[in-house]
Amino acid sequence: MRLATFRTLGGVDTVGVVEGDQLHPFPTWLTMLDVVGGGLDYARELAAKARQADGVPVSAVQLLAPLRPPSIRDFVTFEEHVEGVRRSVDGASGVPEAWYDAPTFYFTNPHSVLGDGDVVEFPSASRARDFELEVAVVVGREGRSLDAEQASAAIFGYVVLNDWSARDLQSREMQVGLGPAKGKDFANTLGPWIVTADEMDAYKDGDGFLQLRCSVEVNGELVGHDLLSNMGWSFETMIAYASRDSRVLPGDVLGSGTTGNGGCLAELWGLRGERTPPPLVDGDVVTVTVEGIGALTNRVGTAPEPPALPAFRAPSRDRDRTAMFPA
Template identity: 60%
Template sequence: MGHRESDDRVRRAEVVQRPRPWRIRRAAGLMRLATFRHDGRDQTGIVDGERVHPFLGDPDMLAVIETGPESIGTGPGLPLREVRLLAPLQPRSIRDFVAFAEHVEGVRRAVDGGNGVPNAWYDAPTFYFSNPHTVIGPEDDVAFPARSLTRDFELEVAAVIGPDEHIFGYTIFNDWSARDVQSREMQVNLGPAKGKDFAGSLGPWIVTADELEPLRDSDGFLNLWCHALVNGVEVGRDLLSNMGWTFETMVAYAARDSRVVSGDVLGSGTVGNGGCLAELWGRRGEHEPPPLCDGDVVTLTVEGIGSLTNRVVSGPVHPELPPVRRRDPSAARR
């Protein structure tokens, strides 16, 4: 591909304000695409009410996204209560953005002692790469680093990318955070790393983009209420439309001088107004509500998508690292 063709492609992506709707030939209500386990076998299918219709040929979700669900036949429905929902997709990559100013302000106070929103935040939708290999699904236990005492959830919506850099659909994303680990490691001005990469939850399914199109506001933002509950008690809620950039802008920015491909996942970043505990800690100056602990159950609910629930547990205790080898200045001299 020549430079001119590549530049034209990027310019076309950056001016897109709305996704090309991904239409599925379906009966009313068939818009949720799930990955599930039934009789020891992992399958994908279309959720219709309280039943899921498996796709014929056992395609994984990436194949469904690239082929188009409208071109794949389905079998007889199975009762949802008889299957175990899994993470709807094993992403090719996860870019997690930070698109809510209120979250940035609160977490800066809690994690690194900063104040306000950095001017650089307003320049472009910033993101970091998370770990696609530790994604878990609905009802899975999330194993935090055993030594972490400041455990947190993050309520996000994730866009799932389809062919030609278009948004295929949306799901809920919980970007779990070990805040004490994160705070320490980010003093190196790199990361987050081990404070984040132990787990991320996706689910309960993917809702295709066309289904949520009527819920957009006049500026192209999805007007969805998002709620976070810990042990059944609501600790935060916000509108997804309070994000600073549309998902289409974030996709275009991610693709700039780079590539976005089918199966990539782009997180919205944590919603404000209690979308995570650290934001509340930063605003209140104390750990209230308290950090998550073993046995706590977190449920994230997003209007038009569904609910995602996980239970907090502790992972294995690892041995201490060997001490760092400090540089001997004399060893650099001849």
């Protein structure tokens, strides 16, 4: 099933099942988190009932981000991507040994999720603007310290993810040893819909990795392409690791990390030693496409300049308050 969230001409946000070029709405009080939390069998029941009524053309509605996830963990599972981006962002070469220990991730902002067709407004201070071609898994059930088999059963579906990056901001702030923060905080795009896990079985190789063709275009020109099966860890392993000594919840989104072979500009900049292709600019149109799931298209823009921050105040390093409250 392909499950979408869309806005009708009447301005109502609704969840539904996509069949061909038609959308069949679910009851209007349901959100995608309700559907995901109910599980695949519940989604199938809803879809069967929805198909009994007339649908609306996909072209007649506005597709939104399919869900508002409770959390987004973005992993980095492509070795080739690490090699290129590390050189570009950190000025270092090779892959850190620690990367091979486990599928590393960071938390990104679930409040800045955008959908297909939305304008992505980069921070006004950024000039090194980049896309990131990814696939994300959507968790369908709660779990803690799951093993790989339990993690597999927890998969609800998959969605295309574009994790936009302001590389210049990212490079500067990560010198502190934390982040990325504002280099990633402003936007990520999910969509165009969630494809349920059962639809992906035909694409699995012998190890259970998804052999999906992934590509990205800027203004209609191909920049990068890769197979999703080049991931170093499976989505099941990612869920198991995310849940270790912690919890995953229905609707949590876990990104694969950026594919190799030009899945982002920074990888190419690091490998080539120069910024070719150039960073994104206002008006650029980026389309990321994943076989079996769909395509996301967004136009690049610039956010209004934010108000200035107060400057750093050097502390006195006093250890008591005698200077403030003399005897």
